[in-house]
Amino acid sequence: MITVVGIGPGNLALLTQQARQAIACAGVLVGGRRHLKLFEAFEGETHLLTADIAALVAWLEGVQQQDIVLLASGDPMLFGIGKRLCDHFGRENIDVIPGVSAMQYLCAKAGVDMNDIWLTSSHGREVDYENLLRHNKVALVTDRNNGPAQIARHLVAWGAGQRTMIIGENLSLENERIRRLPASVVTGDFDMNVVVILNE
Known part of the structure; x- marks a missing residue:
């Protein structure tokens, strides 16, 4: 079995x-x-x-x-x-x-209810930003090629740089870090992470 x-x-x-x-x-x-x-x-x-x-x-x-x-x-x-x-x-x-799931964990830590969240993944796939932007609350599993900085860059290009990104790195581990930033200022490299995007 x-x-x-x-x-x-x-x-x-x-x-x-x-x-x-x-x-x-x-x-x-x-x-x-x-x-x-x-x-x-x-x-x-x-x-x-x-x-x-x-x-x-x-x-x-x-x-x-x-x-x-x-x-x-x-x-x-x-x-x-x-x-x-x-x-x-x-x-x-x-x-x-x-x-x-890392999504559940991040939403719990960040105080984001999951009742109306759109769950998706950029892990090993391209993000459908047109579809993503139809939702006011999105949670994404990421990977090295489609991480927070790349996602933020696309959001800015689509005119959504004001959306809030909650980035959870190394979730549940000793070096856990959770940051809440406008997409327009998200740059740099991130450790293993999950992202929540809010249209607040």
Whole structure:
């Protein structure tokens, strides 16, 4: 059985009891280097997850009868690997344990309700700014190529430099930093982050 476990934004205090139990009972623990480092005490077999998802799926096909736990950042079904694995193996063959998403965490810390928020991602994809600007409240998962500075530059170009950007870096970790700035002044490099954009 393949179990996909959402481990939250990074602080193990945010792990659910169900997630802890699944990890403790795993025969094989799969995750990125950063994820596996969080569970160095794990005594079973580990398998490093890389950006080559096709290779991961092929490997999982050969070992899916074992007790596999795949660690996913945040929540696996929110711009995570959960959908890809459910689509490939069938929902009945994948057990998904939800986790706290970085978007949830940032909104909670910043006091932004999520009732009318548009959730999207710039991770590995181009941002649809025309669609984004139709929404007054947006949360984005980012990546190195489409981070806060690049997003801010596009907002300014679209005449939306007055929109507020809440940038959450290293969420839940000791070096967490949350900043609230107008898009027009956002520049520079940022650590691992999620962004909320508000038309206030």
